[in-house]
Amino acid sequence: SERYNPHATESKWQERWERDGLYTFREDPSKTKHYALTMFPYPSGNLHIGHWYANVAPDARARWMRMRGYNVFFPMGFDAFGLPAENAAIKNGVDPAKWTYSNIEYMTGQFQRMGTMIDWSRRFATCDPEYYRWNQWFFTEFFRRGLAYKKGGLVNWCPKDQTVLANEQVVNGHCERCGAAVERRNLSQWYLKITDYADELLDFGDADMPERVRLMQTNWIGKSVGAEITFGTPAGPETVFTTRPDTLMGATFLVLAPEHAKVTALTTDGQRTEVEAYVAAAGRKTDVERQQDAGEKTGVFTGSYATHPVSGHQLPIWVADYVLVTYGTGSIMAVPAHDERDFAFARKFGLEIREVIRPEGSEGMGEHAEAAYVGEGLIVNSGEFDGLPGGKASIATVTGRLEERGVAKARTTFRLRDWLVSRQRYWGTPIPIVYCPEHGAQPVPEDQLPVRLPENVEFTPTGQSPLKLDREWTRTACPVCGGEAERDTDTMDTFVDSSWYMYRYLSPHDDTRPFDSAQSHLLPVDLYTGGIEHAILHLLYSRFWTKAMRDMGLTTQSEPFRWLRNQGMILGPDGEKMSKSRGNVVDPDDLVREYGVDTVRAYLMSIAPWEDGGPWDPSGIQGPSRWLSRVWRLYFEEEAPGPARATTEAELRYAVHSTLKKVSGDYERMDFNTIFASLNVLTDAILDAKRSPVRQTPAYDEALNVLNLMLAPFVPHIAEEIWTERGGEGSVHTQAWPEVDEAAATRDTVTIGVQVNGKVRGQVDIAKTATQEEALAAARAHPDVARFTEGKTTVKEIYVPGRIINIVVKD
Numbered sequence: 184s185e186r187y188n189p190h191a192t193e194s195k196w197q198e199r200w201e202r203d204g205l206y207t208f209r210e211d212p213s214k215t216k217h218y219a220l221t222m223f224p225y226p227s228g229n230l231h232i233g234h235w236y237a238n239v240a241p242d243a244r245a246r247w248m249r250m251r252g253y254n255v256f257f258p259m260g261f262d263a264f265g266l267p268a269e270n271a272a273i274k275n276g277v278d279p280a281k282w283t284y285s286n287i288e289y290m291t292g293q294f295q296r297m298g299t300m301i302d303w304s305r306r307f308a309t310c311d312p313e314y315y316r317w318n319q320w321f322f323t324e325f326f327r328r329g330l331a332y333k334k335g336g337l338v339n340w341c342p343k344d345q346t347v348l349a350n351e352q353v354v355n356g357h358c359e360r361c362g363a364a365v366e367r368r369n370l371s372q373w374y375l376k377i378t379d380y381a382d383e384l385l386d387f388g389d390a391d392m393p394e395r396v397r398l399m400q401t402n403w404i405g406k407s408v409g410a411e412i413t414f415g416t417p418a419g420p421e422t423v424f425t426t427r428p429d430t431l432m433g434a435t436f437l438v439l440a441p442e443h444a445k446v447t448a449l450t451t452d453g454q455r456t457e458v459e460a461y462v463a464a465a466g467r468k469t470d471v472e473r474q475q476d477a478g479e480k481t482g483v484f485t486g487s488y489a490t491h492p493v494s495g496h497q498l499p500i501w502v503a504d505y506v507l508v509t510y511g512t513g514s515i516m517a518v519p520a521h522d523e524r525d526f527a528f529a530r531k532f533g534l535e536i537r538e539v540i541r542p543e544g545s546e547g548m549g550e551h552a553e554a555a556y557v558g559e560g561l562i563v564n565s566g567e568f569d570g571l572p573g574g575k576a577s578i579a580t581v582t583g584r585l586e587e588r589g590v591a592k593a594r595t596t597f598r599l600r601d602w603l604v605s606r607q608r609y610w611g612t613p614i615p616i617v618y619c620p621e622h623g624a625q626p627v628p629e630d631q632l633p634v635r636l637p638e639n640v641e642f643t644p645t646g647q648s649p650l651k652l653d654r655e656w657t658r659t660a661c662p663v664c665g666g667e668a669e670r671d672t673d674t675m676d677t678f679v680d681s682s683w684y685m686y687r688y689l690s691p692h693d694d695t696r697p698f699d700s701a702q703s704h705l706l707p708v709d710l711y712t713g714g715i716e717h718a719i720l721h722l723l724y725s726r727f728w729t730k731a732m733r734d735m736g737l738t739t740q741s742e743p744f745r746w747l748r749n750q751g752m753i754l755g756p757d758g759e760k761m762s763k764s765r766g767n768v769v770d771p772d773d774l775v776r777e778y779g780v781d782t783v784r785a786y787l788m789s790i791a792p793w794e795d796g797g798p799w800d801p802s803g804i805q806g807p808s809r810w811l812s813r814v815w816r817l818y819f820e821e822e823a824p825g826p827a828r829a830t831t832e833a834e835l836r837y838a839v840h841s842t843l844k845k846v847s848g849d850y851e852r853m854d855f856n857t858i859f860a861s862l863n864v865l866t867d868a869i870l871d872a873k874r875s876p877v878r879q880t881p882a883y884d885e886a887l888n889v890l891n892l893m894l895a896p897f898v899p900h901i902a903e904e905i906w907t908e909r910g911g912e913g914s915v916h917t918q919a920w921p922e923v924d925e926a927a928a929t930r931d932t933v934t935i936g937v938q939v940n941g942k943v944r945g946q947v948d949i950a951k952t953a954t955q956e957e958a959l960a961a962a963r964a965h966p967d968v969a970r971f972t973e974g975k976t977t978v979k980e981i982y983v984p985g986r987i988i989n990i991v992v993k994d
């Protein structure tokens with residue numbers, strides 16, 4: 184018989200599966216649906232090892248679900264708009280569409296060579312006009328509903344990519360894509376009103392997301408419950424937002440953000456030069472630089488004073504860049520005694536520090552306090568409010584009292600800002616808006632969608648959208664009056680594309696609606712897998728999109744994903760992120776050429792806990808490779824006579840069913856990395872049985888059959904070969920996952936260690952139901968134990984059932 188040669192069998196099965204449409208999803212009302220989805224890739228050129236790592240384990244799990252009787256929906260597509268296509272166009276002079284579509288063809292072939300059960304009949308790319316037409320349709324619907332609007336203001340600008348960015352795309356002050364330091368520009372741009380859903384987005388319902396994803400989204404949304412308090416100023420009333428209205432009587436100055444509208448009016452002539460210089464300098468700093476807590480606080484006095492709404496005291500008004508114009512009202516009441524930033528500022532500029540919250544039993548903070556007191560306590564030095572409880576826990580009560588007094592109004596603010604979606608780049612969805620001198624901004628009517636991207640444009644980034652340069656394209660007619668009008672020349676953020684793509688798979692070629700609601704029984708996605716880098720951007724946006732679609736009556740779902748899991752990252756052997764410049768990249772195609780697909784799949788699933796990831800160990804792949812040779816030998820080669828470990832039918836059945844039970848649990852919990860070890864040990868146990876008389880029993884046949892089925896999700900090609908060679912009907916991949924025989928899966932004996940004076944001296948097999956006397960008798964009968972106990976006086980005997988026996992003796 185032949186030795187294991189994966190190359191011959193793997194491509195044969197891939198072709199057969201394709202020909203038979205084995206993975207084409209078909210409706211089957213007798214089964215429960217299971218929608219498994221892996222985040223679709225960007226068609227960058229080819230699949231790297233990270234794509235394999237991200238896709239192989241979810242594929243194995245989808246296959247396992249199918250064997251368990253679910254009707255599994257497992258589609259894939261391409262997230263195809265974005266900068267790399269344009270950059271390639273600029274660099275190599277190829278058309279972005281050509282570049283993208285040829286990458287898509289190549290990468291689809293790579294996915295097929297990975298042996299996945301993806302249903303390719305559902306494939307689409309977000310750059311297909313057939314797809315982006317619906318981005319445009321959503322945009323015009325959102326516009327009609329007030330969910331899409333245009334406004335001017337300060338926006339994030341990436342000087343390298345020459346486009347604006349959403350807040351979510353700015354990571355520590357840098358462009359999340361290219362790393363350039365982000366600047367601020369005053370521009371008029373389109374926004375989607377995600378803030379309408381801020382509160383609802385904090386409620387994850389029964390969507391099961393990793394704790395850190397919930398936390399990141401919750402912090403990003405940043406809900407703060409507090410109050411608005413209005414102070415009088417020479418430039419009119421000024422309202423501040425505070426989360427600590429209980430500290431109102433401790434406010435000793437006000438601070439405005441440098442960009443605050445009242446700065447000019449409040450600056451006195453004497454202070455003007457200094458304030459203007461300060462404001463100009465602040466404009467050159469990034470938000471991160473401004474907010475760095477470690478950084479020295481800076482600021483200037485405006486020369487004006489505000490009137491405290493309760494005490495009537497005159498409080499100096501300062502300008503400082505630790506106050507952000509984009510949050511709250513862009514101004515604060517500073518309470519140095521109880522806020523760390525205000526404390527540092529007051530110390531630096533010699534401003535008054537007034538204690539108003541005192542922990543019980545304390546003498547008070549005195550004049551030489553070294554830090555703000557931010558804890559709970561009782562209100563002091565606050566006149567009529569003295570004695571009320573203060574601190575975060577009592578904000579509601581205090582706010583109520585202040586509201587009665589008419590000096591505060593309860594208010595909740597969010598950190599979340601509306602989603603800026605205009606981009607000044609070419610390779611994206613054109614914004615379907617037309618500007619008419621007479622009728623203003625008008626949505627392009629549905630029957631004129633899609634507004635196609637013009638071809639043959641000059642893309643070199645200039646800071647203006649390349650679409651602007653194509654006069655033929657920009658000139659159009661106003662949908663209202665038919666008069667001459669201009670198209671919007673920006674394109675949409677590509678995160679728009681991925682916000683609803685999971686719905687499009689239901690009817691990818693539907694040209695009458697974004698997706699067919701007759702298919703909505705497939706929703707929501709039951710298991711969504713992908714990288715943690717999308718914790719905020721893509722996941723938050725798609726949760727918002729689903730809620731907006733629900734409110735438009737397109738779906739009844741409120742959450743797109745029932746269960747989310749993030750894989751870790753495969754690093755180079757040096758423990759660093761793989762990158763061409765570091766030269767530590769592992770190419771999956773090379774590995775497949777050398778070892779075959781099944782070996783690479785098995786190795787990637789066993790290399791690390793899937794959610795953690797870890798470094799690539801080049802020698803580690805030998806384990807799965809040798810294992811598959813042994814699997815092959817087990818089924819297809821004659822066993823050379825040799826010493827075999829004695830085995831019984833019961834032991835073999837125990838090995839089979841306890842492994843089956845373990846592996847099922849591993850798939851269920853997504854503990855993929857232990858599956859290989861279990862299957863490896865079982866293979867050896869069956870090889871032992873093959874060399875022993877047990878080979879003649881039904882238990883042996885059962886073992887071969889169950890192992891074959893267990894191989895199917897994990898190493899689908901070799902499993903199919905075995906199935907067919909053993910005369911199985913149809914495909915192994917449409918078989919049912921075997922049932923665990925619970926009685927066979929549990930052993931009625933346990934092996935436990937025996938200690939003498941705390942040292943392990945031997946191990947005994949005893950019945951699980953053994954009494955203490957029986958257990959101790961078995962222990963004493965063990966020769967290695969007897970050597971240390973005979974002739975000695977027993978002081979104590981301890982039997983912890985199922986775990987350990989300890990005998991304490993003395994001479």
Ligand code: ANZ
Binds near residue numbers: 512513
């Ligand atoms: C008085 C006060 C006293 C405050 C105190 C805190 C502690 P979060 O929780 O992040 O919402 N604040 C308000 N607007 C601001 C802005 N635009 N830039 C910088 N800081 C701003 O924080 C709300 C608190 O941050 C507010 O409550 C305000 O300071 C400050 F013992 O008001 B507080």
